[in-house]
Amino acid sequence: MSVTRKMTVVQLTMLTAVNMLGSGIVLLPTKLAEVGGISILSWLVTATGSLALAYSFARCGMLSRKTGGMGGYAEYTFGKGGNYITNYTYGLSLLIANVAISITAVGYIQELLQVRLDSLQVGLATIALLWITTFANFGGARITGRIGSVTVWGVIAPVVLVSTIGWFWFDSSIYAAGWNPHDKSWYEAAGASVAITLWAFLGLESACANTDAVENPEKNVPIAVLGGTLGAAVLYIVSTNVIAGIVDNPELAASTAPFGLVFAKMFTPFVGDIVMGLMVLACIGSLLGWQFTIAQVYKSSADTGYFLPIFAKTNKAGTPIVGMLVLLAAQTALGLLTISPDLSKQFDILVNLAVVTNLVPYILSMAALMTLQKVSNVPPGKALVTNIIAWVAAAYSYLALYSSGEQALMLGGVATLFGYTLFGFVNNRLIRLEALNNSVPTQTVSAQHLKGEPVPVNHLNKATSGACHDGKQAHARDAHPAGQQSAG
Numbered sequence: 001m002s003v004t005r006k007m008t009v010v011q012l013t014m015l016t017a018v019n020m021l022g023s024g025i026v027l028l029p030t031k032l033a034e035v036g037g038i039s040i041l042s043w044l045v046t047a048t049g050s051l052a053l054a055y056s057f058a059r060c061g062m063l064s065r066k067t068g069g070m071g072g073y074a075e076y077t078f079g080k081g082g083n084y085i086t087n088y089t090y091g092l093s094l095l096i097a098n099v100a101i102s103i104t105a106v107g108y109i110q111e112l113l114q115v116r117l118d119s120l121q122v123g124l125a126t127i128a129l130l131w132i133t134t135f136a137n138f139g140g141a142r143i144t145g146r147i148g149s150v151t152v153w154g155v156i157a158p159v160v161l162v163s164t165i166g167w168f169w170f171d172s173s174i175y176a177a178g179w180n181p182h183d184k185s186w187y188e189a190a191g192a193s194v195a196i197t198l199w200a201f202l203g204l205e206s207a208c209a210n211t212d213a214v215e216n217p218e219k220n221v222p223i224a225v226l227g228g229t230l231g232a233a234v235l236y237i238v239s240t241n242v243i244a245g246i247v248d249n250p251e252l253a254a255s256t257a258p259f260g261l262v263f264a265k266m267f268t269p270f271v272g273d274i275v276m277g278l279m280v281l282a283c284i285g286s287l288l289g290w291q292f293t294i295a296q297v298y299k300s301s302a303d304t305g306y307f308l309p310i311f312a313k314t315n316k317a318g319t320p321i322v323g324m325l326v327l328l329a330a331q332t333a334l335g336l337l338t339i340s341p342d343l344s345k346q347f348d349i350l351v352n353l354a355v356v357t358n359l360v361p362y363i364l365s366m367a368a369l370m371t372l373q374k375v376s377n378v379p380p381g382k383a384l385v386t387n388i389i390a391w392v393a394a395a396y397s398y399l400a401l402y403s404s405g406e407q408a409l410m411l412g413g414v415a416t417l418f419g420y421t422l423f424g425f426v427n428n429r430l431i432r433l434e435a436l437n438n439s440v441p442t443q444t445v446s447a448q449h450l451k452g453e454p455v456p457v458n459h460l461n462k463a464t465s466g467a468c469h470d471g472k473q474a475h476a477r478d479a480h481p482a483g484q485q486s487a488g
Contacts, residue, residue, distance in 0.1 A: 016228025
């Protein structure tokens with residue numbers, strides 16, 4: 001019998017780093033130039049927060065026995081409602097993020113073809129790209145997945161090259177001149193770009209998806225996740241700061257294709273065009289994969305009863321086409337509603353909103369880790385260390401929320417609260433599904449009326465020892481603490 005060879009910790013570390021390096025970095029040098037070189041402080045804050053998040057998610061993945069990723073983690077503490085809102089906000093975040101990726105590609109296409117599009121044309125081009133990449137997935141993700149695994153190197157190769165050989169063109173006087181063009185304080189500078197730098201790391205929660213494919217996962221998965229995240233952080237920080245020392249700050253801040261611009265400075269405009277072409281292909285490849293992924297996320301949630309059944313319908317190839325079209329319609333509306341005179345501003349709006357909605361499941365997962373360790377009987381000392389790291393990750397998440405700005409917080413808050421309104425309908429469906437499947441009545445237990453007065457928490461021991469003469473009632477009270485007594 002053949003034994004499946006498993007990855008070493010080094011191989012998993014490399015895989016984690018490669019998976020994290022994607023289209024999120026493509027427009028970041030421009031966004032960071034708006035703050036200046038002092039934005040490196042935001043990078044350091046985000047790198048620390050991302051490492052804490054990555055480690056915490058690695059621990060969640062090792063301990064959780066529920067399906068559904070972050071939704072499963074959240075369910076340990078917040079029940080079915082937490083699972084639902086996690087899936088809802090995560091799916092919403094992906095929907096928004098894909099529009100931002102499409103805008104990134106349009107920005108590079110403008111520079112590559114040397115055309116200037118007005119705000120409406122940018123919006124229509126963004127929507128057209130979303131439609132093309134959605135229709136390309138109708139036959140299934142087998143081919144488009146392979147395309148994405150190749151085109152991602154169109155981002156990785158330029159980033160690595162800038163980070164290494166770019167130093168030969170680095171000019172300290174250019175870097176110094178663009179260090180702090182708006183005279184921000186150290187505190188302002190550290191918080192100014194936290195949300196936009198986190199954008200480059202979104203997806204780190206999936207870094208522990210290869211748990212079963214590595215030797216000694218208990219030890220090696222956290223090492224690989226931390227190593228991969230740290231490697232990606234180093235490349236992000238080095239590449240964006242090298243670019244800030246090659247291209248003048250005003251020129252960099254005005255560019256919609258910063259990597260093409262820096263390669264044109266380093267070599268020739270023709271080389272810059274090649275890099276822009278690679279970046280466009282990388283963004284399109286990323287969109288191909290993510291447009292299918294988001295449909296699968298919604299399908300998975302529909303299969304469990306959280307989302308409408310329409311998202312679960314598939315064709316013979318297993319593609320949820322109807323769901324993809326519904327999501328595409330939402331993305332089309334979002335692309336039109338966020339049209340801005342400045343492509344960079346439209347990108348800002350979408351990225352900040354994507355970050356805010358993505359942080360909801362992050363925060364819920366960090367809170368759930370305490371419960372998850374408790375039910376997994378993790379030794380108190382080890383659990384305390386992990387809990388402290390999770391608290392750091394949660395604190396960073398709140399800082400990123402604050403950094404996202406008032407508009408993104410308001411819109412993201414309204415969208416999240418609307419999700420709870422929808423959960424009223426979802427909850428009734430879950431109760432019906434549990435009745436049909438004869439499954440454990442998780443929803444029905446909390447939906448039942450209490451019989452008798454609930455025992456105050458501080459009287460539980462007294463009531464259990466002296467007040468209960470009926471053995472069945474005593475057992476029920478022990479099993480169902482205050483507020484959750486058995487209905488019968």
